[in-house]
Amino acid sequence: MTLINDVMHEVNEVMDLVKEDQIDDAEGLIQMDRRIFVLGAGRSGLMAKGFAMRLMHIGYTVFVIGETITPAIKAGDVLVAVSGSGKTGSVVEPTEKAKQDGVKIVAVTSNADSPLAQLGDAVIIVPGATKAGDGVQSIQLLSTLFDQSVHITLDILCLKLSRRDHVSNGMAKSTHSNLE
Amino acid sequence: MTLINDVMHEVNEVMDLVKEDQIDDAEGLIQMDRRIFVLGAGRSGLMAKGFAMRLMHIGYTVFVIGETITPAIKAGDVLVAVSGSGKTGSVVEPTEKAKQDGVKIVAVTSNADSPLAQLGDAVIIVPGATKAGDGVQSIQLLSTLFDQSVHITLDILCLKLSRRDHVSNGMAKSTHSNLE
Amino acid sequence: MTLINDVMHEVNEVMDLVKEDQIDDAEGLIQMDRRIFVLGAGRSGLMAKGFAMRLMHIGYTVFVIGETITPAIKAGDVLVAVSGSGKTGSVVEPTEKAKQDGVKIVAVTSNADSPLAQLGDAVIIVPGATKAGDGVQSIQLLSTLFDQSVHITLDILCLKLSRRDHVSNGMAKSTHSNLE
Amino acid sequence: MTLINDVMHEVNEVMDLVKEDQIDDAEGLIQMDRRIFVLGAGRSGLMAKGFAMRLMHIGYTVFVIGETITPAIKAGDVLVAVSGSGKTGSVVEPTEKAKQDGVKIVAVTSNADSPLAQLGDAVIIVPGATKAGDGVQSIQLLSTLFDQSVHITLDILCLKLSRRDHVSNGMAKSTHSNLE
Numbered sequence: 149m150t151l152i153n154d155v156m157h158e159v160n161e162v163m164d165l166v167k168e169d170q171i172d173d174a175e176g177l178i179q180m181d182r183r184i185f186v187l188g189a190g191r192s193g194l195m196a197k198g199f200a201m202r203l204m205h206i207g208y209t210v211f212v213i214g215e216t217i218t219p220a221i222k223a224g225d226v227l228v229a230v231s232g233s234g235k236t237g238s239v240v241e242p243t244e245k246a247k248q249d250g251v252k253i254v255a256v257t258s259n260a261d262s263p264l265a266q267l268g269d270a271v272i273i274v275p276g277a278t279k280a281g282d283g284v285q286s287i288q289l290l291s292t293l294f295d296q297s298v299h300i301t302l303d304i305l306c307l308k309l310s311r312r313d314h315v316s317n318g319m320a321k322s323t324h325s326n327l328e
Numbered sequence: 329m330t331l332i333n334d335v336m337h338e339v340n341e342v343m344d345l346v347k348e349d350q351i352d353d354a355e356g357l358i359q360m361d362r363r364i365f366v367l368g369a370g371r372s373g374l375m376a377k378g379f380a381m382r383l384m385h386i387g388y389t390v391f392v393i394g395e396t397i398t399p400a401i402k403a404g405d406v407l408v409a410v411s412g413s414g415k416t417g418s419v420v421e422p423t424e425k426a427k428q429d430g431v432k433i434v435a436v437t438s439n440a441d442s443p444l445a446q447l448g449d450a451v452i453i454v455p456g457a458t459k460a461g462d463g464v465q466s467i468q469l470l471s472t473l474f475d476q477s478v479h480i481t482l483d484i485l486c487l488k489l490s491r492r493d494h495v496s497n498g499m500a501k502s503t504h505s506n507l508e
Numbered sequence: 509m510t511l512i513n514d515v516m517h518e519v520n521e522v523m524d525l526v527k528e529d530q531i532d533d534a535e536g537l538i539q540m541d542r543r544i545f546v547l548g549a550g551r552s553g554l555m556a557k558g559f560a561m562r563l564m565h566i567g568y569t570v571f572v573i574g575e576t577i578t579p580a581i582k583a584g585d586v587l588v589a590v591s592g593s594g595k596t597g598s599v600v601e602p603t604e605k606a607k608q609d610g611v612k613i614v615a616v617t618s619n620a621d622s623p624l625a626q627l628g629d630a631v632i633i634v635p636g637a638t639k640a641g642d643g644v645q646s647i648q649l650l651s652t653l654f655d656q657s658v659h660i661t662l663d664i665l666c667l668k669l670s671r672r673d674h675v676s677n678g679m680a681k682s683t684h685s686n687l688e
Numbered sequence: 689m690t691l692i693n694d695v696m697h698e699v700n701e702v703m704d705l706v707k708e709d710q711i712d713d714a715e716g717l718i719q720m721d722r723r724i725f726v727l728g729a730g731r732s733g734l735m736a737k738g739f740a741m742r743l744m745h746i747g748y749t750v751f752v753i754g755e756t757i758t759p760a761i762k763a764g765d766v767l768v769a770v771s772g773s774g775k776t777g778s779v780v781e782p783t784e785k786a787k788q789d790g791v792k793i794v795a796v797t798s799n800a801d802s803p804l805a806q807l808g809d810a811v812i813i814v815p816g817a818t819k820a821g822d823g824v825q826s827i828q829l830l831s832t833l834f835d836q837s838v839h840i841t842l843d844i845l846c847l848k849l850s851r852r853d854h855v856s857n858g859m860a861k862s863t864h865s866n867l868e
Contacts, residue, residue, distance in 0.1 A: 194557055201554075476840055501819055579864075
């Protein structure tokens with residue numbers, strides 16, 4: 149058996165455990181008349197950025213916490229926060245503050261008992277191995293399996309949103325950055 | 329004489345040569361009903377980002393080329409492009425493309441004869457030394473004097489915009505990112 | 509059948525077509541005594557960054573083209589360039605320049621006939637759908653399927669590198685950013 | 689009197705209050721055999737990045753907290769932390785943690801009595817107006833005057849370092865990113 153097979157076996161195992169109705173709960177919170185903010189550290193942060201970029205292609209007003217033009221977050225906005233362990237300080241603390249200000253929270257984590265999961269108005273559990281040791285065991289380093297599974301999970305959420313919002317591939321293409 | 333004095337002497341010399349009516353020309357192009365995009369490489373890119381952040385505080389819809397959520401640029405948008413030499417490929421080429429698409433260009437450069445300056449609907453010449461050797465001579469490395477002077481020049485443009493648009497310090501503060 | 513199943517079916521189909529010996533070719537170029545640079549635009553760029561971060565955890569000296577502290581690339585360095593279509597200007601042009609300067613190129617693309625693939629000293633073909641229409645067809649938007657498959661493919665490369673270099677999970681954890 | 693004059697009057701006033709021996713203290717901590725990390729939020733963060741980029745040009749091993757390839761910080765490293773108010777949570781908290789781990793701290797702030805200043809092994813006070821209301825009063829928005837003055841102050845530190853380390857303009861140019 150090859151390493152490609154070994155790794156795909158892990159990814160399939162995690163994705164079998166992701167609950168599609170949790171993705172649907174998040175879908176319900178993400179609406180065109182709300183501003184969407186995303187937050188994550190390290191590789192989780194890169195997954196959050198990939199999600200934000202696709203939301204922009206679909207037509208959402210979306211911001212990445214920590215990027216240049218991100219304004220203040222306010223009641224009525226939605227914050228999608230990603231942390232494998234659900235305990236990363238630079239993710240949990242801003243999420244707590246946003247929650248207190250009336251922001252709706254979508255928590256994406258491996259750990260259903262974590263502080264981040266407790267803050268979620270919608271919670272998506274992606275039980276891939278993290279560097280804290282949660283979730284399905286993995287031969288891969290640190291939180292690699294979590295990152296891979298979160299990537300696919302958030303893309304499935306985008307697919308659901310694009311269908312609900314009747315956004316075609318051509319429409320998304322016309323919004324895609326044209327100065328690369 | 330101290331190094332602080334030496335450097336401030338250089339900055340003052342460059343800023344004496346910046347023409348306030350060129351800043352006013354740029355101000356005329358930047359309007360609340362237009363989307364503003366900024367573009368720059370290296371340290372010029374950081375100055376462009378600082379300008380974008382302040383435009384956001386004032387209330388503009390602004391995007392940084394290369395960041396996550398930046399959509400396609402279109403006719404009717406404004407592109408503020410910064411390059412000391414006015415010849416940086418990763419700045420000039422996208423600016424040419426945008427110009428052809430009907431985007432209004434604000435060119436910020438040390439070199440009035442450069443390709444970038446030629447593309448500008450408004451041009452702000454900031455004649456600080458660049459790593460290409462343009463402008464006021466400097467004891468500082470590479471394009472340091474250009475970066476410092478561009479920083480201040482774009483902040484003066486922000487000050488003019490905030491006054492024109494009646495945006496107070498308190499209003500800007502309420503838009504400032506609140507998750508730091 | 510659920511959307512999770514539909515999407516995983518696509519990812520498995522692409523990963524079945526990725527050739528493990530192409531990953532091994534790339535592994536041969538990536539060595540501890542070489543500096544590794546990564547390059548990509550948009551979501552491909554985020555995948556390149558995720559790869560760079562993991563290389564750092566394993567112990568490599570690695571830089572992301574476009575980030576703050578990235579120095580000049582020189583003969584003897586390795587450039588890992590990612591583009592679904594293999595035609596993205598902001599990826600192909602710097603790769604051509606680097607190649608001429610004696611840099612070794614790892615090209616990661618969906619399109620084996622593309623300009624980027626032609627430049628590769630090692631080439632990894634990841635035949636997921638891209639926004640240019642290459643590769644395995646997909647129900648997902650734009651180059652989503654390519655992004656997902658590239659993510660997993662580059663992680664498999666990291667797994668091979670960490671085993672070759674005898675880097676354990678604990679060793680990688682000690683290098684992981686500790687100020688989040 | 690023009691706005692350019694008004695703003696330059698403010699910048700000169702602040703720079704007259706910056707103490708060159710405080711810059712010299714920071715210079716003493718920054719050595720070629722130490723890794724240098726920089727940290728800042730918002731526009732202060734952009735100034736920190738500009739400083740990091742120039743340190744790289746001079747020849748230092750330098751990292752920006754929050755960027756892709758930044759490793760764990762350890763005893764013996766130096767952290768340059770920038771915050772106008774000296775109270776920004778996302779700057780002060782990591783600085784405290786780093787200090788406890790044996791990292792040397794260079795604190796750059798407007799406020800000599802702030803938590804950040806208390807943490808500094810070297811402290812550079814740049815008394816420009818901040819959005820918290822510290823320092824020399826300004827007609828400019830938020831912490832603009834602080835940003836401008838920090839920019840110039842850190843560039844003066846770079847000038848001192850390049851002279852001490854015998855790095856010429858040509859040497860810095862050869863390290864400058866060559867894929868723009």
